[in-house]
Amino acid sequence: MVNKPSKADKKIAYDAKLCQLLDDYSQILIAAADNVGSTQLQNIRRGLRGDSVVLMGKNTMMKRSVRIHSEKTGNKTFLNLLPLLQGNVGLIFTKGDLKEVSEEVAKYKVGAPARVGLVAPIDVVVPPGNTGLDPSQTSFFQVLNIPTKINKGTVEIITPVELIKKGEKVGSSEAALLAKLGIRPFSYGLVVLSVYDNGSVFSPGVLDLTEDDLIGKFATGVTMVASLSLAVA
Numbered sequence: 001m002v003n004k005p006s007k008a009d010k011k012i013a014y015d016a017k018l019c020q021l022l023d024d025y026s027q028i029l030i031a032a033a034d035n036v037g038s039t040q041l042q043n044i045r046r047g048l049r050g051d052s053v054v055l056m057g058k059n060t061m062m063k064r065s066v067r068i069h070s071e072k073t074g075n076k077t078f079l080n081l082l083p084l085l086q087g088n089v090g091l092i093f094t095k096g097d098l099k100e101v102s103e104e105v106a107k108y109k110v111g112a113p114a115r116v117g118l119v120a121p122i123d124v125v126v127p128p129g130n131t132g133l134d135p136s137q138t139s140f141f142q143v144l145n146i147p148t149k150i151n152k153g154t155v156e157i158i159t160p161v162e163l164i165k166k167g168e169k170v171g172s173s174e175a176a177l178l179a180k181l182g183i184r185p186f187s188y189g190l191v192v193l194s195v196y197d198n199g200s201v202f203s204p205g206v207l208d209l210t211e212d213d214l215i216g217k218f219a220t221g222v223t224m225v226a227s228l229s230l231a232v233a
Helices: 007-024 040-048 059-073 074-082 096-105 135-143 171-180 205-208 213-232
Strands: 027-032 052-057 090-092 109-111 123-127 146-152 156-157 161-164 187-190 191-197 199-203
Touching: 007 052, 007 059, 007 090, 007 123, 027 074, 027 096, 040 074, 040 090, 059 074, 074 146, 074 191, 074 199, 090 096, 096 191, 096 205, 123 171, 135 156, 135 171, 161 171, 191 205
Parallel strands: none
Antiparallel strands: 027 090, 027 191, 052 090, 109 187, 123 161, 146 156, 191 199
């Protein structure tokens, strides 16, 4: 009979794994993992196979491992990761091109229904058109002030309706209606929040900057410095 590893053993193994990854990789994407399921994570791992490793875990364990490794190695730049380990996040260690890896991760989004009590990450708009529902279902639409008409024995929505606003909680009526219409308005996946590169931390938006963008920003900076010099003079 094989003994299951204890909590202490699991912590030691996790510490060893994270510390080894910190040694092997200098680039890390910190990604939000809210509502991401295990099957979805497996698909992401398969998609990134080769030069990237996805590591999940509790923030407390991650922070502990980072601190331990920083002390052991004397590398203080690892501590720049600590403020980024907030909420439900995962770490994507990579030796690949950061922009390409970030784009690959973004491909693995899964549609999800609007569940009661969920905070909407986007505005939800119900489009006009035939719903396929019979006239006995009109009460659902009336409760939510959605204008309808009966067309060929089915309920038709006349105009687009903003059913839920971003940041609002999904109510039971909204959830029931979206389910009846077969609308899965939300999509979830790993969302890159921050980039760690050799101790430097920056926004993932920087990965989208082109050479022309950088030249433009540099030229703007030079012009501002020149203007300030003239003003001082």
